[in-house]
Amino acid sequence: MPPGANNLGDNRFALLSTAQKTKRKKPEQTTLDQFPELPITKKDDPKYLVIKSRDASKPITSISCFAIYKGIQSISKDINNISSLRDGSLLLLVKNQKIADKFLSTTNLPGAGAVEVALHSTLNSVKGTIYAPFICQLSDDEIIEGLKEQANPKGRIIEDFILGSNCIVLNDGSPTHFSTHSSFTHIDLSLCSSSLLTKTEWLRIDDLHGSDHFPILSKISSPHHASRFKTRVHFKTDLADWDKFEHFCESLSCLFPISSNVHQESSRIQKIIRSAANYSIPQSSSKSLKPAPRWWNSELCALRQQKQFAWHQFKRTRSNANLMQYKKSNAIFRRKAKAAKVLCFQKFTSEINSSSNQKKIWADIRRLSGLTSFSPISLLTSPRGNLLYPQDIALEFALHFSNVSSDSSFSPEFSSSKLSILSSLYLPPSNLSSSAS
Known part of the structure; x- marks a missing residue:
């Protein structure tokens, strides 16, 4: 059978290349006992370039590949690879930075007209995973120092910022991003100062909440006790079981001894009422609930x-x-x-x-916005004038309540009755215990 056409793939410039492709040989197996020799560092620094036509209606890939190849060869022949991109531009892999500078200064490509040449945005940085069992015994500092020349420039910028600002990474290794390729990545970093490290807690929330980034919750411990910020509970009297309440009041009144002291007796009655209410009246939740926004249904x-x-x-x-x-x-x-x-x-x-x-x-x-309504008093008109500060407003309310509850606000009959009761000797209840009498 006659030989078929060469399989060029997506690279239509492959036939123009004079270099013969050789089969890749398998690397020799090296044992862990023998430390391999370090490779000789090449002076060449290959660069990826993108050549794009300035005329958006006429991409460079629509022109004859022979004319484009001759135009590229007129600038430099040290080209490792030429391929086309989806947007109609060309991707060149040149030998070193010197040749890349020749193309970057080019504004007119022979046979193609006005063009724009720029470095590729991502392909000129080192990416990949290092698998080298023979360095497992080395320390992290030695590995970083040995691979310093091959580091990712963007990663170097982040590392220099973290080390220079004396910050600490809070991430615990959990993935923070769900990519479009159905994989999990760790692209979000949380930083804090060294003084806050012992007080900070980092947590990744497992629900995406409609995004492709996992929410991150950072907590800073406060010296204030958490009970000071709890919502005040109240009794739901409309759901109370009053028969049960009465039963517990009667049973609890027999358990606590009666006292002749006014304050002790008042505390005893309050304790009985509170205890009976806890058994028979439901209470509201102490957890503060954020109201849902108006558009939620x-x-x-x-x-x-x-x-x-x-x-x-x-x-x-x-x-x-x-x-x-x-x-x-x-x-x-x-x-x-x-x-x-x-x-x-x-x-x-x-x-x-x-x-x-x-x-x-x-x-x-x-x-x-889903925020709770809050309308503090910003202005209060009083006999002393308009009050604007919260402390003055609070003091004015305190004076008002004090004057309302004073004896001068009640009738003379009520005041005289009050004085006679306060001045009379207190008579304890009739069912006093033997110790109290």
Whole structure:
């Protein structure tokens, strides 16, 4: 049979290359006992260049490859490889920086017209994984020093910044990014100063929340006790079991001894009431709940649960079917959430006119953002004038409550009755114990 055409692949310039491709030989196996000799460092520094036509309507790949090849050869013949890119430009691999400078200064390529030449944005940095069992006994400092000349320039910038600013990386090795190739990467870094390291806690949240980056939660321990910031609970009296409350009041009153001291007796009654209430009246939760934004609804809640279920299914079984199901659920949830936000905002803006109350408008904006409404007293008119500072306003309220509760605010009959009761001898209850009497 006659020989078929050469398989050129995506490189249509392969036939123009004069160099004969040789089969790659298998490297000789080296044992761990024998330390291999270090390779001789080559002086050549290959560079990747991108040649693009200045005329966007006429890409350079639409011109004859023979004319382009002759134009490139007129500038330099030390070209290792030529290939075409998807955007219609050419990718050149030249021998060293000196030859790259010749192409970078070129503005007109013979046979192709006006062109623009630039270094490739990513291919000129070293990337890859080093597998070398013979360096496993070396320290990290020796390995870093030995590979310093081959380091990634972008990684060098990050390393210099971390070392120069005396910062510490908080990441614990957990992946922080879910890439489009269904793999997990570690591209997000969290830094802190050395003084905060013992007080800082780093945690990666397992839910993506519709993004491709995992949320990161950083906590800084505070000297204040957490109980000081708990929400105050209250009794739900509308759900109380009053028969049960009465039963516990009677049973608990027999357990605590009666005292002739007014303060002890008052504390005893308060303890009985509180204990009976804890048994018979439900209490509110001490956990503070952030109110949901106005655009949130039951449909979004159900879609969010479906998205989270699909995500956990993919984490348990990483298959293409589970991945597509998660992406589909996530896309539906994001589309519905965006539509709900737009509808809520349109309804909000339609109610605003020239006579709208500004205070109400800003309160609605806070509710749209999912923030709690907070309206502190910023101005108080008093006999002393207008008060603007919070301390003066609090003092004015304290004086007002003090004057209202003073004896001068009550009738003379009430004041005289109060004085007679306070001046009379206190009579304890009739069922005093023998020790108290």
